[in-house]
Amino acid sequence: MRDPNxxxxxxxxxxxxxxxxxxxxxxxxxYGDQQISYRGEMRHTYRDFHARLGRLAGALAALGVRHGSTVAVMDWDSHRYLESYFGVPMMGATLFTVNVRLSPQQILYTLNDAGADVVLVHPDFLPVLAQIHAGLVRPPRLVLMADGQDVPPGPLAFDGEYEAMLAAAPDGYDFPDFDERTKAATFYTTGTTGDPKGVCYSHRDIVLHTLTAATSLCAPREGQRMHREDVYMPITPMFHVMAWGMPYVAIMLGLRMVLPGRYVPAALLALREAEKVTFSHCVPTILQMLLQAAGEGQHDLRGWKMIIGGSALPPVLCEAALARGIDIFAGYGMSETGPIVALAQLPPGYVARSREEEISLRCATGRPVPLASFLVVGPDMREVPHDGKAQGEIVLRAPYLTQSYFGKPSASEDLWADGYLHTQDVAVRSPDGFVRIVDRLKDVIKTGGEWVSSIEIENLVTQVPGVQECAVIGVPDARWGERPMAYVVRHAGVEVDAQQIRAALLEHVVTQQLSKFAVPDSDRIAFVAAIPRTSVGKIDKKLLRERQAG
Incomplete structure (x- = not known):
């Protein structure tokens, strides 16, 4: 019987x-006349962009791409990538954004696991593709995105060149309607164990995430916001969680868009000045590189709004960005969450009582975006008090979270235990609604009977003059169970030693900001040239643990 309601x-x-x-x-x-540019060298309008989407779909259809086919992309941040973001899923096919920073064997695994039918590939990635081509279970058809480069002869056979195929394709492709739950995009996230896991998003997921992100970013009257007069340049790779979904937001709002190609700090700064970019997003490592490349007063960075995500925003880095005029704030999410579920936007009418307080808010995990059920819970799944002290795991519900890992039902059930998406992030929540991550479940250090936050130690170490970067892990200890081990990168030409770092941390013990058990021993403060990072720029603590154990 039909429900009468x-x-x-x-x-x-x-x-x-x-x-x-x-x-x-x-x-x-x-906004048909709005402009999209690539490296400052190529420009076309939204109207041109739409026409190119139709020709891309026509060219792919001629290669046999149909509803349910998978089209992989190996490219830098380009107009071609943006066209793939729209044209491929609009056909009913699935866009697979290949993480080109993975190892060749991991790229091979993801191409086979996703069942790529076609690969659109930039010349820079031909050596990797040639290396793994023999291992492809079902070799895909290849389209070269020449990007103005001369490509030397090699073992790969191409079905065409991107621009030539678009030029030959007919206009007016009729993009059909279909079920909004159709898979639109796939990418792979790497964990601490096992093969990369495929994260899938439907059309419905992408649209709802776009609307939610836009609502949050456009809501503030001023500061930490996006508006239609902004000029947008992504500095998060378009293969990484769909560049945090931001290109979809920018296009929906009709923003002028600048696509930078490969990330080179000097080139990014030059584009920022020439194109008058006002809104970007990136990981802390990229921001650090931009500030170093900008030098003292050589580049005017005022008026640049920037979301930092991927890993925690260190207060020292936030202070350095604010000092250069960047309106910087953190965002939070994961590959499995769309990704944006929280933003560290200052509350309406907020007046900072101190610079330190404002920096603390800007570096926080943030406050939940609309439609996100964002809980911090204990092991019993009960929400912990909002007192800024009680710790628990962040669990989520939102209408755009990934529903499963591709082909991994057991891992999917673990992800969604108790009907909530489990993030594995340990956090506290304050009465004002701000959430602050204190660590990952696997990174919390148990020493002397106390739980110690590796992130808290890292933030305090980076405040020591002369320290550029720090990563902290727990290492086995016969007496205490575990002890913190700090890996420290010094600023170039600056001397700082283990005793200075210990002395600075012990000052925080006196003020009760830090537990005495959180202070690493002198022989567990190691100075390194660089800290290893994952393919998306996060500190690779798994590798640090392996090196320490090795």
Whole structure:
């Protein structure tokens, strides 16, 4: 029997499925003359962009791409990548953004696991593709994105060159309607064990994440916000969680977009000045590189709004960015969460009582975005008090979180235990709603009967003059169970030793900001030239543990 409370739908009504193509509706009707540029060398309008989407779909269809096919992309941040973000899923095919920073064997695994039918590849990645090509279970058809480069002869056979294929393709591809739950995008996240896991998002997921992110970013009257006069340049790779979903937000809002290609700090700064970029996002490592490349007063960075994510924003780095005029704030999410579920935007009417307080808020995990059920819970799944002290795991519900890992039902059930997505992030929540991550479950250090936050130690060590970067892990100890081990990178030409770092940390013990058990012993403060990082720029603590154990 039909539920009498359901809304009656007349047969002629349009159901309006939440498809990626709908993100273009307003942009094309109002902002057709808006500009998209690539490295400052290529420019076209939104209207040109839309026409190219149709020709891309036509060219892919000629290669046999159909509803349910998978099209992989290996490229830098380019107009071609942006076209793939829209054109591929709008056909009903799945876009697979290949993490080009993985090892060749991991790239091979992901291409086989995803079942790529076509690979669009930039010349820079041909050596890797040639190396693994023999291992592909079902060799895909290859399209070269020449990017103006001369490509020497090699073992790979191409079905065409991207621009030539678009030029030959017909105009006016008819993008159909289909179920909004159709898979739109796939990418792979690397964990501490096992093979990379495929994260999938439907059209519905992408559209709802776009709307939620835009609502949050456009809500503030001023500061930490995005508006239609902004000039947007991504500095998070387009292969990494769909560049945090931000290109979809920018296109939906009709922003002028600058695509930088490969990330070279000097080139990014030059583009920022020439194109008058006002909004970007990146990981802390990239921000550090930009500030170093900018030098003292050589580049005016005022008016640049920037979200920092991927890993915690160190207060010292936040202070350095603010001093250069960057309106900087943290964002939080994971590959499995769309990714944005919280933003560290200052509250309405906020007046800082101190510089330290403001920096603390900007570096926080943030406050939940609309539609996100964001809980900090104990082992019993009960929410811990919002007192800024009680610790628990962040668990989530939102209408755009990934529903499963591709082909991994057991891992998917672990992810969604008790009906909530488990982040493995340990956090506290304050009465004002701000959440602060204190550590990852696997990174918390148990020493002397106390739980110690590796992130807290890292932040305090980076405040020591002369310290550029720090990573802390727990190492086995016969007496205490575990002890913190700090890996420290010094600023170039600056001397700082283990005793100075210990002395600075012990000062925080006196003020009760830090437990005495959190202070590393002198022989467990190691100075290194660089800290290892994952393919997406996060500190690779797994590798640090392996090296320490080795």
């Amino acid at each position: 359901l809304v009656v739908t007349t047969p002629s009504a349009y159901a309006y499925p939440l498809l990626v193509k709908q993100l273009l509706t307003n942009a094309m009707s109002l």
